[in-house]
Amino acid sequence: MIWLSRIPELLANGPLVLVSVAGVRGSAPREPGASMLVGQDFTADTIGGGHLEWQAIAEARLLLQAEACQPLLRRYPLAASLGQCCGGVVWLAFEVLHAGQLPVWQAVSQRHREGLPQVRQLDGRAPASSWPESRGEGRLDLPATEDGPDWCLWQPLQPPRFCLSVYGAGHVGAALVNLLAPLEMRLRWCDPRAELMVRAPASVECCVMETPEEVVAQASAHSAHVVLTHEHALDLRLAEAILRRDDFRWFGLIGSQSKRTRFRQQLAARGIAPGQIERMICPIGVTGIRDKAPQAIAIAVATQVLQLREISIPA
Template sequence: MNWLAAIPLRLAQGPLVLVTVAGVRGSAPREAGASMLVGPDFVEDTIGGGHLEWEAIAEARARLLTAHLTPALRHFPLAASLGQCCGGVVWLAFETLLPEDLTVWQQRAASNADGIPSTRRLSGTARCCEWSGEEQPGRLQLPAAGSEHDWQMLQPVRPPTFCLSVHGAGHVGRALVQILAPLAIRLRWCDARAELLADAPAGVECVGESDPLEAVMGAPAGSSHVVLTHDHALDLALSEAILTRGDFHWFGLIGSQSKRTRFRQELARRGFTPGQIARMQTPIGIEGIRDKAPQAIAIAVAAQILQQRERALAALRDTATCPRHSG
């Protein structure tokens, strides 16, 4: 949902075009519902790259030059004509957004950030999309033969279900936030030095509490946490607060093996059980990467976080498909 968070910021500067993967048949670079923003001199997010995206950007910018306001649906076979060999078919919806639409998009971006799902309907017969407060399945109604505008797209706009709190705005924390911000994660960036959060990417929730422990208490139940502050004493205090809450999905702490030993001993002294302490993962990052540059550490940790996100989403899917039995 990086595109949704970016719309209010970009739309305040002038018109832009929202390009959405309205439908897919066969193999394609992105799934139905993926979107990107195109302006005269910028692109936010992606519909999969390659020649398909290049053609989409060119058409979007042509719409801006000609002030074309009616939504359009385009059909792209992913074959030799596009220099791509996916073999599938993609339908792209092109939608011009105007600064006069800014208030609506601000409200929708804010609702999504608050965890409220919705669905938008776009058709070839109306300039603007319509919104519903209910989440509906995505669907594309193709135009009837001989009718260019007789089509309709339903796009679910779902808030991310995986929430991660990044505690620390130092070199690694900053690099990690930059990597994760474009992904489908509810990202909370926490540091008492609020000025360090001023340039957070669009869609990132900045938590500049004067008491860093308040950032732990304010996290939704089931969240994940990664602690990488500038202060070992603060790392320990945050670790204690996270373990005390106990209702987290995953908790990682940056550090060496010696730091791990010291923290485990101190947490045991403070009354935590071996089972509780074992839930704190440190060191962090996928194995096999020895580079200690902040960006390299951030990449290794980001990969581990994505693994955790896959596990959390799989658990949600299993819960949703598990049959219920009445007592």
């Protein structure tokens, strides 16, 4: 959720509007819960693009100019009149966020980073979102009349189920993290060189690696791991630490077939069981891509990671 991770940063600089897909009937560009942020001269994240999004941005900026306080719910038929032919109907909720709400959204964003589920409740008659203790399902109660205030949105903010640790902040590691950061996953980026991670996207958890064993131990159970550091010796220590865990989901190591052969021998000499060593994927990345540029390698690895993530997310 890019929008959620960026609210604290952007709200500190002034008001903005949180636009959320509150409900959908039929075919639509995005699912209920998809959200974006709109400021006077920027946007963050997307509710699907196209003319619907342009209309939503225009509506949001009018609310900012009017210094509106109450949330709004708007109904958009996705027909020719809107320049879209999806054929469905989308309800969008608009909430103006003000600087005074910054501590609340900082806490919400922090809880999300910690993997805690939350529910946002936006009532048409209340000035701002509330956060009930109940963990109910998402839904939209429609107003009795087209523009009535008697509506309510429940938006679950579930932490990502797919967790990935990327070890290495070199050219490939940086390219890979920037490719994956906008997507729905819990992403950790680990390297001994803190200065290489200072420009990490807000949604990424950065870990300065003191020892490989410690940083691997801190990964969530059933995490995926990608190792691509600047030193083979560090790669080997990370590989050993990952393979000694029985609860990792997937482990990919950058390198050639010859590196795989050397590592298999060295890991066996360190007492790693043959069956565990076979779980190490090396080389990594989808096949058929010969380009060795860091960005090309990162795309090949990101594709492999997304294929793995699809297995982790129910349809």
